[in-house]
Amino acid sequence: MTEDILVDPLVTETAHRLFSEICDHESIQAAEAKGQAPEIWDAFAETGFPWISIDEDAGGSGGSLLDALEVLRLVGYHAAPIPAAETGILGGWLLASSGQELPDGITTVVPNGGEALTGSAAGTEVTISGRALRVPWARVAQRIVVPLVIEEQTVIASVDGAQCDIEPMTNMAGEPRDTVTFENVRVPLALAAPGVDLEAFRFRGALSRAALMAGAIEKMSQLTVSYTNDRVQFGRPVAKFQAVQQHLVWGAQDAALARMVAETAAREATRGVAQFEIAAAKLVANQAAARATKACHQAHGAMGMTQEYPLHHLSRRLWSWRKEYGGDAEWSKWLGKIAVSQGADRLYPLITGGSAALN
Numbered sequence: 001m002t003e004d005i006l007v008d009p010l011v012t013e014t015a016h017r018l019f020s021e022i023c024d025h026e027s028i029q030a031a032e033a034k035g036q037a038p039e040i041w042d043a044f045a046e047t048g049f050p051w052i053s054i055d056e057d058a059g060g061s062g063g064s065l066l067d068a069l070e071v072l073r074l075v076g077y078h079a080a081p082i083p084a085a086e087t088g089i090l091g092g093w094l095l096a097s098s099g100q101e102l103p104d105g106i107t108t109v110v111p112n113g114g115e116a117l118t119g120s121a122a123g124t125e126v127t128i129s130g131r132a133l134r135v136p137w138a139r140v141a142q143r144i145v146v147p148l149v150i151e152e153q154t155v156i157a158s159v160d161g162a163q164c165d166i167e168p169m170t171n172m173a174g175e176p177r178d179t180v181t182f183e184n185v186r187v188p189l190a191l192a193a194p195g196v197d198l199e200a201f202r203f204r205g206a207l208s209r210a211a212l213m214a215g216a217i218e219k220m221s222q223l224t225v226s227y228t229n230d231r232v233q234f235g236r237p238v239a240k241f242q243a244v245q246q247h248l249v250w251g252a253q254d255a256a257l258a259r260m261v262a263e264t265a266a267r268e269a270t271r272g273v274a275q276f277e278i279a280a281a282k283l284v285a286n287q288a289a290a291r292a293t294k295a296c297h298q299a300h301g302a303m304g305m306t307q308e309y310p311l312h313h314l315s316r317r318l319w320s321w322r323k324e325y326g327g328d329a330e331w332s333k334w335l336g337k338i339a340v341s342q343g344a345d346r347l348y349p350l351i352t353g354g355s356a357a358l359n
Contacts, residue, residue, distance in 0.1 A: 031081035032174030076215030
């Protein structure tokens with residue numbers, strides 16, 4: 001029997017308390033206007049949270065991947081405007097896997113495996129050219145990590161942000177998703193460890209977004225329940241009306257579903273390969289986000305659309321994150337191919353056993 005892997009409760013308690021103190025409506029609004037939140041990031045970094053799950057020998061904070069994903073869930077829950085996923089379990093993971101130094105500051109990573117970039121290796125150096133789109137938080141990053149395949153080898157390039165031309169852009173939530181141009185940028189050659197490749201990076205990115213989305217949906221549901229109980233119409237709270245209760249049920253169901261699949265995928269990823277669970281978690285989180293945002297905004301009415309009320313901090317992030325590291329169509333297609341390849345006799349074992357049934 002496989003031993004259960006649990007989140008350190010101190011991680012949950014400390015992260016939740018930290019974000020409750022430093023991340024409020026005003027600070028999120030200010031971060032969107034300025035494109036960064038240095039005060040929130042500095043407080044977050046002082047705890048060592050960005051580098052959880054990376055070995056201390058590699059410059060990380062230690063701990064498990066499950067702990068790191070729990071921190072990401074709380075980042076999503078509080079809509080914290082910081083590059084937590086990019087610095088730690090994505091960029092930091094790639095740097096550590098290739099034996100490179102982790103910077104003290106913010107790290108980001110080029111999504112989609114640098115598919116729009118070209119790279120060539122000569123001796124101990126790699127030269128990178130091209131333009132990468134929608135790079136999270138590039139404008140404030142100390143290092144920009146670029147995973148590339150060069151001569152059938154996975155190369156992890158660590159680029160100083162000052163070596164690139166960065167054009168500020170944002171996603172729907174006002175988070176930086178910048179355009180980064182590399183013009184014959186030369187960096188030391190570093191090869192990824194076995195098992196770390198572009199596919200593994202894509203799945204890890206999807207897992208990070210599933211964790212963020214689970215937290216945001218949960219907070220959105222709780223916010224909606226609180227609002228509809230406080231809002232009085234015709235002499236009673238609007239939460240007492242049957243039509244509104246249906247919206248509350250949908251929101252709560254999707255919050256529970258998104259958290260369950262994210263936690264399941266996180267546990268399996270901590271044990272080993274968990275592609276089936278991660279693909280399912282990202283797809284379910286995407287679909288839950290679409291339903292939950294609709295239900296919660298309908299329950300709020302016009303109030304949910306105002307800048308003064310925090311619901312939009314969550315819904316706009318969810319609409320943005322559901323498109324990152326694979327949308328509905330991509331993960332539906334991937335899961336469908338796996339199911340078809342297993343055949344009718346092995347379909348049930350796949351559903352109940354997940355990735356373990358593929359071995």
